[in-house]
Amino acid sequence: MTVQEIREKIQAGLPGSEVEIQDPYNDGVHIKAIVKFSGFAGKSIVEQHRMVYATLKDELKAEVHALGLETKV
Amino acid sequence: MDKELQDKIKGLIDSKKIFLFMKGTPDAPMCGFSAGVTNVLRSLGADYNSFNVLSDQNVREGIKEFANWPTIPQLYIDGEFIGGHDIVVEMAKSGELQKKIGA
Numbered sequence: 001m002t003v004q005e006i007r008e009k010i011q012a013g014l015p016g017s018e019v020e021i022q023d024p025y026n027d028g029v030h031i032k033a034i035v036k037f038s039g040f041a042g043k044s045i046v047e048q049h050r051m052v053y054a055t056l057k058d059e060l061k062a063e064v065h066a067l068g069l070e071t072k073v
Numbered sequence: 074m075d076k077e078l079q080d081k082i083k084g085l086i087d088s089k090k091i092f093l094f095m096k097g098t099p100d101a102p103m104c105g106f107s108a109g110v111t112n113v114l115r116s117l118g119a120d121y122n123s124f125n126v127l128s129d130q131n132v133r134e135g136i137k138e139f140a141n142w143p144t145i146p147q148l149y150i151d152g153e154f155i156g157g158h159d160i161v162v163e164m165a166k167s168g169e170l171q172k173k174i175g176a
Contacts, residue, residue, distance in 0.1 A: 030105075045163070046142075046156050053143050060143040067144070069159050 003031065006056065010035060013055025022068075032068035040073045078135045085132075086149045091121035091174060094136050095146040098125055106158035107146045113165045119174050150174065 003021045010019045010033060017037035024030060033052065040048045048071040053060060060067070086092050091114070097103030099111045103125075114121055126133035126145050137143050140154045148155040150173050155161065164170035 045160055046154065049156065049160065050141060057143070070163075 006031065006033065006059070009059070010052060010055050014039060014051065030068075032070065034070045034072070036072040038073065040071055045071065074135055074138050078131055079139065082132060082135055082139050085122075085124055086152055089120075089122040090151060091119050092149045093121055093123040093146060094126055094132070094149075095123050096125065096127050099123055103127060104145075106144075109158050110146045110148060110161050113161055113170070117165065117171060117174060 003023050007019045007021050011017055014035065014037045017035055017039075019036075020034040022032040022034070024032070035052050037048075037051075039051070043051070049069050052069055052071065056067070085094075093099075093110060093114070095102060095104075095107035095110065097107055099115075102108035102111055111123075124132065126136070133145070136145070136147055140147055142154065142157065144157050146157055146161075148157075148161050155164070155170075155173070161170065164173075
């Protein structure tokens with residue numbers, strides 16, 4: 001799964017979100033996603049992260065376990 | 074999830090005020106994110122128990138469903154799911170985690 005595909009998946013699941021993907025080691029494994037989404041408003045940080053995870057359900061099952069996450073409203 | 078597994082997970086979480094599901098052990102974490110959380114807890118002097126999910130495939134899969142959270146580590150305080158690595162680090166930075174631990 002490429003960085004581009006991860007970005008598209010998140011944006012498809014959270015329409016209107018801004019997604020920045022960082023791949024500091026350029027290995028496609030230790031990825032960090034910074035997601036800015038108006039729909040996070042009023043939600044706890046746990047709920048915000050769950051919403052992002054939900055868009056990557058299948059990928060996370062396949063153990064893309066090194067996904068860092070930062071969410072912003 | 075069957076009741077036996079659910080009870081086992083719940084029993085672990087309830088066994089200590091602060092409980093961490095992780096890969097490896099606090100002295101020998103097997104994943105960078107698990108290591109990161111144990112570092113935060115150590116820096117705060119937290120008294121916690123942990124469970125190595127690599128030792129039990131049922132618990133490893135079961136807690137993902139239990140918490141509706143797809144990744145490990147998972148931190149619980151007073152039986153409440155707090156979050157994974159990023160949330161724990163963020164809460165420690167803001168001082169919120171210290172409050173929860175001390176409360």
